[in-house]
Amino acid sequence: MLANPGEFPFPIPVGWFRVGFLDQIAPGRATRLRFWGQELVLVSTASREVGLFGAYCPHLGAHLGFGAVVEGERFRCPFHAWRFDLEGRCVEVPYAKRIPARARLRRYPTEVKSGIVWAWYHPSGEGPNWPVPEIPELDNSEWSAPTHHHWTIRTRNQEIAENTSDPAHFRAVHGFAEAPDPEITFEGPLYRSVTLSRVPRPDGEMAVSRLEVTWHGMGLGVVRASGAFELLVVGTNTPIDGGAVDACFSFSVNRARGLRPDKGAGRAFIAEAIRQMEQDIPIWENKVFAVRPVLCEGDGPIGAFREWAKQFYPHEA
Ligand code: FES
Ligand SMILES: [Fe+2]
Structure with missing residues (x-):
């Protein structure tokens, strides 16, 4: 380095x-x-x-x-x-x-x-080596038209994507009662994290909710929440230069499941996603990138994530 x-x-x-x-x-x-x-x-x-x-x-x-x-x-x-x-x-x-x-x-x-x-x-103009990501919900009329929320963040794409493989920060930064324990898979340019959790329903029964985050390279992280309802966050992060990212969350909810983006659970989910993003931003904007981090048990797949991330820097190998 x-x-x-x-x-x-x-x-x-x-x-x-x-x-x-x-x-x-x-x-x-x-x-x-x-x-x-x-x-x-x-x-x-x-x-x-x-x-x-x-x-x-x-x-x-x-x-x-x-x-x-x-x-x-x-x-x-x-x-x-x-x-x-x-x-x-x-x-x-x-x-x-x-x-x-x-x-x-x-x-x-x-x-x-x-x-x-x-x-x-691609810095030297080489052509694409994987196809444009598919997001079928955006072409499905059951889903609400996406609403966009933009931020300019003084950070790099990798810092934003690394968040998904950092379970310990969810308690400290986002106030989760428990750190998530996702199942993580890496496949070519895709990196997927699936978390199942049991949440109480209004009728008092417990329901399983599923949170899936799929990264397609460093430019797109799609969050799909399903269970009692279905919601989508399309997180697109485009580098402005080597030190800033134009980040956008595009929200959509499944109207066929009775949701609306401006009411009730749909609105609360969107507000929560924005709240979490804005909790992460001051950390990202002021941290350094620890090239050799001191990791411990419970830090999750940060090392595996960084191995996966190397493919997006073809001239660094
Ligand atoms: S045509 Fe002359 S600068 Fe573009
Ligand atoms: Fe976060």
Whole structure:
């Protein structure tokens, strides 16, 4: 490890990251974004196709997130009006017959699924090596339309994901009566934690509730709570740069089970998830990354989690 003591020793992880929600992106727009320490432009065409590109025009460096004009399925640089297609290729220079071969934008692979705009980040531009995550609840009309809650957090994706494999903090930070004792599985880019607990029902009987957290790489942690009701938290964490994360919780509840996001148990669950996130944030923002932590019995699978996490830093091996 080359990092100084306390410094986070890994670069920005590779993977699929949420760069937008389709319902918040107007068609026919070019929007400036900043993720992975890069200036970016997200282009949404008239037919709602989207493309994500490095922001700077290869001609003389204009920022396409400030004034590019989308025309149909193409977009035009504001400086000298070179036109680009959704592959990032320059398709027209209005005052020249020949288009220079290198007139191309860096294009990030993107895919829209279940209303989420995903983009693949790899520091040297290699393509995706696992598919965009599926979240079937978001395409099921029994589930409420997701509501989003954003935070900008001065931390790294790995610190947020490591929370799931840290049972002892649930008592100290979140006030749980008992530390959870989840069953953990790792499979390729997936990491799943399942906790079963017995909770009292309103009629006094005990019911089993199931809490499943599935990480798809470092950019998505899906929480599914089921038992007497069914609730979903889609946690998407996108690195802004090496020291900050744009974190979002998107909440949905199963209306077929009598739940509403703005009432009763649905509302209480959402408030609790937000409360827990906001309890974690000051810890993450002020901690160091312990490269060689002093662990003890009861600390759970932190070591196994860190082994799993290494796959997202391909140049560090
Ligand atoms: S800088 Fe973009 S067309 Fe000249
Ligand atoms: Fe936590």
